[in-house]
Amino acid sequence: MGILTEVVDKVLVVTIDRPKAxxxxxxxxDQELSNAWQLFEDRDDLLVAVLTGSGTKAFSAGADLKAMLPRFRERVLAGEPNLDWAFGGGLARGRTLEKPVIAAVNGHCLAGGLEMALACDIRICSPNATFSLAEALWAIAPGAGGTQRLPRAVPAGMAMEMLLTGDPIDAETAFRIGLVNRIVSSDQLMESAMSLATKISTRGPLATKAIKRLVREGTMSPERGVQRELDEFIYLVKTRDAQEGYSAFAEKRAPVYTGQ
Structure with a gap:
């Protein structure tokens, strides 16, 4: 088993469990990770996912260079049609998850590992975390969203420096440039990630999906974006969850959402 999954109330914890690699x-x-994301998509009771790596040394070093890239290169050289590098079980490229995903980055977050973290909605890291897109060192370019998501997550100059040199940045730099939301001690990392995931899971699930859709579509024109926001707002106002939300507010109690 290379991927471990655990359900904690409404949160799916996905752990990459190949610490020796x-x-x-x-x-x-990669296929097991795809199965985990399919589970997350299929189960309506799972509202948030947390992605992490086993141990404290690495979140993920990306693709196993001895196993994945040689096989993919053979397919490229053979002229196989319709090739796709759907890395990270599709999370980094080829799969759009509607529900929020939090990356708990413990240690090195390199190449495809960083592309997976960038595909998550929120990133929390430990003090020993490092981040890099080192593909240029190996005469290739990122293939799972790195050149597209990194410049949207951090200042363009920092993104270009990281992409062109392949040099890593430390946790403090990642926090300073906005790549991660916060730094927490290694022994508190999963507790912090789970606390945040649990908090998000108590929000209206239709609303969190709509918010993620709107942010994901944020590259459209401001006029179109504002109209799409209004469309989603009108849709949500009509839901039972919205009625429950303002009823709970008026009655000074915690809301109970059903995703309807």
């Missing part, structure tokens, strides 16, 4: 993904682990 710095939690890099070989084809088998």
């Amino acid at each position: 710095m939690n890099s993904l070989d084809p088998e682990a």
